Amino acid sequence: MTKPFRETDGPRHxxxxxxxxxxxxxxxxxxxxxxxxxxxxxxxxxxxxxxDLGIKYLTIFAFSTENWKRTQVEVAGLMSLFRRYISKEARALKKQDVQVRFIGDRVRLDDKLINLMDELETLTEDCTGTNLTIALNYGGRDEVARATQRLAQDVADGKLDPALVDEETLPRYLDTHVLPDPDLVIRTSGEARISNFLLWQSAYAEYEFVDTLWPDFSAEELGRLVTSYAQRDRRFGAVKT
Incomplete structure (x- = not known):
């Protein structure tokens, strides 16, 4: 017998x-x-x-560090789309009380796009509704490498004692340091791999791989996945007594 869904059972992130x-x-x-x-x-x-689904944090994978391998036409088109999306949606996101942040390495992005990203983060920084995080030029391994560089620099500068470094230390240097770890990771289109996405953060996440192609993915399907998540018994390595 399945237990009834309660908002508190659902994924927060x-x-x-x-x-x-x-x-x-x-x-x-x-x-x-x-x-x-x-x-x-x-x-x-x-x-x-x-x-309405009780999701406080939503993180979407928009462009990976590997996506630069696509054709120049497609990459240029995607960058144009990102600029257009930010410009078009900024006011609506603010009105919906959505706080937006971007994660990933901005070095390869053009100045206009970076400025738009900065402006959207500033515009929505006081919003208290949904937290929308957009992973743009993001790769999990790249993120961990960059975090490790920052950690190592703090050790070299005498700001961090290497003897005190543990599994709670590195997350403070990740792009997602202000976010809770994801509870549920969804991949659309029938592919069953995580593609270098939130590698550290998803250690205990539940996964759903669905056949639906992203342009056909609906709020109703998201709701079904949230309800399915609520039925799971999450023990985090412990044995239920």
Whole structure:
């Protein structure tokens, strides 16, 4: 017998690998960028659904450190899409009380995009509703490497005693240091891999791999996954007595 869903049973932090935009477009005889534009529209619906589902934190994987390997046309189109999305959605996100932050390495991003990212973070920094984190030029291994560099520099500067470094230390240097770890990680499009996403943070997350391509992913499907999560018995390595 399944237990009834209560908001407190649901995931507080959901992370999503938004996969399948290109395939969605190809299936319709359209260029891949058409699918990315459709996927961007889907983000709004999912963000708007979060409060009613008890999701306080939503992290979405927008562009990975590996995505630079795609064609120059697709990469340029994605960067243009990111600039357009931020410009178009900024006021709506503010009105919905959504606090936005970006994680990832900004070094390879153009100045205009970086400025827009900074402006959106500043615009929404006092919002107290849903926390939306956008992973842009993000890779889990890259994040850990950058965090380790910062940690090592603090050791070299005498700010940190290496003898006191433990598993609670490194998270303070990660891009996500102000966020709780994800409770539920969802990947769309039928692929069953984590693709270098939130490697450290997802050590105890529950995973859902769904066949739906991201542009077809709906608030209703998110709700079903949240309800499914609420039925799970999470023991974190302990034995239930």
């Amino acid at each position: 959901v992370a999503i690998i938004m996969d399948g935009n290109g395939r969605w477009a190809t299936m319709r005889g359209r260029p891949r960028l058409f699918g990315h534009h459709a996927g961007a529209k889907r983000v709004r619906e999912v963000v708007e659904a979060c409060p």
